[in-house]
Amino acid sequence: MLDTTKKIKSEERAVLVGVVHKDQTEQQVQEYLDELAFLAETAGAVCVKKFVQKLGHPDSKTYIGKGKLEEIRNYVQSRDIDLMIFDDELSGSQITNIEKGSGIKVIDRSDLILDIFARRAKTAQAKAQVELAQYQYILPRLRGMWKHLERLGGGIGTRGPGETEIETDRRIVRDKISLLRKRLVEIDKQAFTQRKERGEFIRVALVGYTNVGKSTIMNLLSKSEVLAENKLFATLDTTTRKIVYETTPFLLSDTVGFIRKLPHHLVESFKSTLDEVREADILLHIVDISHPAHEDQLGVVNKTLQELNAFDKPMLTIFNKMDLYIKNTFDEWLDESTKQQILEDLKGRWVHETAGNAIFISALERTNIDELRQTILDKGRELYRIRYPYKTEFFY
Ligand SMILES: Nc1nc2c(ncn2[C@@H]2O[C@H](COP(=O)(O)OP(=O)(O)OP(=O)(O)O)[C@@H](O)[C@H]2O)c(=O)[nH]1
Numbered sequence: 122m123l124d125t126t127k128k129i130k131s132e133e134r135a136v137l138v139g140v141v142h143k144d145q146t147e148q149q150v151q152e153y154l155d156e157l158a159f160l161a162e163t164a165g166a167v168c169v170k171k172f173v174q175k176l177g178h179p180d181s182k183t184y185i186g187k188g189k190l191e192e193i194r195n196y197v198q199s200r201d202i203d204l205m206i207f208d209d210e211l212s213g214s215q216i217t218n219i220e221k222g223s224g225i226k227v228i229d230r231s232d233l234i235l236d237i238f239a240r241r242a243k244t245a246q247a248k249a250q251v252e253l254a255q256y257q258y259i260l261p262r263l264r265g266m267w268k269h270l271e272r273l274g275g276g277i278g279t280r281g282p283g284e285t286e287i288e289t290d291r292r293i294v295r296d297k298i299s300l301l302r303k304r305l306v307e308i309d310k311q312a313f314t315q316r317k318e319r320g321e322f323i324r325v326a327l328v329g330y331t332n333v334g335k336s337t338i339m340n341l342l343s344k345s346e347v348l349a350e351n352k353l354f355a356t357l358d359t360t361t362r363k364i365v366y367e368t369t370p371f372l373l374s375d376t377v378g379f380i381r382k383l384p385h386h387l388v389e390s391f392k393s394t395l396d397e398v399r400e401a402d403i404l405l406h407i408v409d410i411s412h413p414a415h416e417d418q419l420g421v422v423n424k425t426l427q428e429l430n431a432f433d434k435p436m437l438t439i440f441n442k443m444d445l446y447i448k449n450t451f452d453e454w455l456d457e458s459t460k461q462q463i464l465e466d467l468k469g470r471w472v473h474e475t476a477g478n479a480i481f482i483s484a485l486e487r488t489n490i491d492e493l494r495q496t497i498l499d500k501g502r503e504l505y506r507i508r509y510p511y512k513t514e515f516f517y
């Protein structure tokens with residue numbers, strides 16, 4: 122009946138579909154599709170082509186217009202394509218209609234992200250969180266997923282045997298959801314007790330868009346070996362390590378990355394993993410300065426932090442991948458003083474926008490890491506002094 126297992130098989134050939142809405146530019150949508158392609162590749166698919174359509178209003182039945190759907194159908198049928206991936210969220214009936222119109226499997230961005238999370242989840246907590254989000258995603262789409270309903274013909278779909286089966290499925294899904302919620306409450310209780318035992322440590326959390334270098338920085342600062350790779354959502358579970366800088370102990374946590382249009386249910390169900398962010402004393406917001414959309418990414422992260430009620434904490438913004446930025450921006454003809462000027466302007470702008478709380482590093486080339494450590498230490502000590510004035514002597 123219900124299938125929450127992998128949607129994408131390895132090496133499946135996919136086409137991507139994006140819509141330019143009223144308030145968007147074509148270039149923006151192309152960037153979104155680049156990110157969608159990265160997501161699809163992370164899930165094991167091979168992206169063959171991107172289709173874009175400008176639309177005032179998405180079609181209620183097929184999301185894109187009939188002509189576009191026809192064009193895509195002609196393309197996929199002659200080229201052995203397995204899968205169509207939409208950048209926007211689709212309803213259950215839209216998925217069914219597009220599948221009928223194209224003859225191939227259709228998924229949307231949320232579904233793809235859930236699929237990646239499901240593959241990446243290792244711990245019991247992460248698995249339960251992803252499963253919960255998957256069932257919540259499925260619940261309003263059950264009707265569309267019941268393909269055999271089509272055979273019942275028009276007008277009958279709201280009653281008869283199909284409806285009973287949908288109701289049965291809905292009940293099963295609701296039961297699953299409440300079971301998973303209960304399981305997560307239990308896991309949360311244990312995690313809460315563990316976190317309480319951490320006492321007076323200053324807690325620092327690495328946050329940021331996915332693939333910006335959080336785990337690489339975690340490894341650098343804490344000598345741990347968290348998986349860091351050039352794929353989206355390499356990290357799902359929070360890892361926490363104790364680090365001591367000049368006798369001041371900190372707890373440093375590496376957390377799951379954010380992305381634009383993160384399925385709402387996923388944020389909801391990952392709230393407990395993100396407790397580490399909510400309960401942190403200091404946030405290290407990592408930004409990949411070499412990414413063309415880094416400003417958008419920074420905005421997405423700040424918005425997600427607001428949703429988590431974690432935006433009002435002391436924050437240091439770390440602009441990472443400076444090596445790549447320099448490589449991408451400067452060509453060999455540019456003279457040294459112009460390069461310096463460009464770098465100073467860039468840094469000046471961000472130092473201003475973050476009220477002085479910005480730092481520029483390359484985790485890969487280990488540039489400016491000592492300065493980063495010193496800044497974390499200064500901020501940590503400042504907090505410790507405010508919080509435990511009577512104990513401060515111990516550290517100095
Ligand atoms: N050029 C360059 N690459 C970097 C730098 N820091 C990290 N990377 C690379 O960026 C990729 C992502 O790094 P991760 O540390 O896994 O990023 P993350 O933010 O933990 O990513 P997720 O856990 O997937 O959200 C890896 O291939 C790193 O080697 C840097 O300073 N320069």
Ligand SMILES: [Mg+2]
Binds near residue numbers: 335337348349356
């Ligand atoms: Mg990571």
